[in-house]
Amino acid sequence: MLKPKEIISPQTPNRRGYETGAVGAVGGQEADGLQSSARKYPSVTVDQKFPIIQFERLKEQSILGRGGFAYVMKARHLDWKQDVAVKCLLTRQIEGSEQEVLYSEARKLNLGSRSDHVISLLGVCLDPNFAIVMPYMENGSLAGLLRDVDVPWALRWRMAHEISLGMTFLHCQNPQILHCDLKAENVLLDGDFHVKISDFGLSKWKMRSRVVTQTSPEGSTITHAPPEYFLDINLVPTPMFDVYSFGVLLWEIITRAEPYGNAMNSALIRLAVTSGQRPDLTLIPTDREDVTSVSQLMQTCWSQTPEDRPTFQACADHLITVTSRSSKEDILQAIIDVMKARKN
Structure with a gap:
């Protein structure tokens, strides 16, 4: 299957989007939450320290598109007071391969964020399901x-x-x-x-x-x-x-x-x-x-x-x-x- 090559970057990620007081191996979970996430998303917790965004702080506004097991929505971050695009798994029943596809995309965006012409990663959500959060592009495609x-x-x-x-x-x-x-x-x-x-x-x-x-x-x-x-x-x-x-x-x-x-x-x-x-x-x-x-x-x-x-x-x-x-x-x-x- 053709897909973008996997990226493992040793670089420290851009810390834009970290929640206040974020700590832990994934960048924003208290100890109990981190242990739970480690069981649910093992590859996330052992890799780069992604900015963690709490899903409940995102107010859905509209659906931008759907894929086979994921969808993209426009949301409003209640704390940041800005619109974002959120790519989420369609189901809370996580299949490892499906979560890995979304997670792999987050890793590439985390590296690509250093380019002015690649969409940037603002952070990831871990609960209630895995999602990646990006800036909302108001002029579309x-x-x-x-x-x-x-x-x-x-x-x-x-x-x-x-x-x-x-x-x-x-x-x-x-x-x-x-x-x-x-x-x-x-x-x-x-x-x-x-x-x-x-x-x-x-x-x-x-x-x-x-x-x-x-x-x-x-x-x-x-x-x-x-x-x-x-x-x-x-x-x-x-x-x-x-x-x-x-x-x-x-x-x-x-x-x-x-x-x-x-x-x-x-x-x-x-x-x-x-x-x-x-x-x-x-x-x-x-x-x-x-x-x-x-x-x-x-x-x-x-x-x-x-x-x-x-x-x-x-x-x-x-x-x-x-x-x-x-x-x-x-x-x-x-x-x-x-x-x-x-x-x-």
């Missing part, structure tokens, strides 16, 4: 924005560049963090439309929920998976997997369309991709120099041979030359235009 608004090019390029920076950070960790499900739905946007890469555990949830219409049996999204993924069932993912997905994501940013939207089923997409077909290039504008430049990078990213694809460092270098052509005033005006368009 990049997919939603592209669907609703004709985003000005200056802002599109800034977001593309920030995605490349976030992925560069993840790939530079030792060991590396591979996302394996990079797409517009998994790129969140904060209040100023800055990028936050998210959903490191989503692909495994999709497998468990048996959602396979747009995902492979192993969980990664069919439309964004590279040809080698379909040709070798025993494939171990590499950084070039994410680079290929980024190429398709750049196509999404340029066209505001759904890749392979006319395909009848996932089997046709598999066949097309392995034979060298890609998302429709006729939808790419040909009258803009910046679009042409990014389109060239896009096509290199989704090269049939993994060795021909660039690193994310190279992608970031390419995209900074594109985004630097826009001034800060251009980007601010783009944000204003997007906010106005969303109100209409």
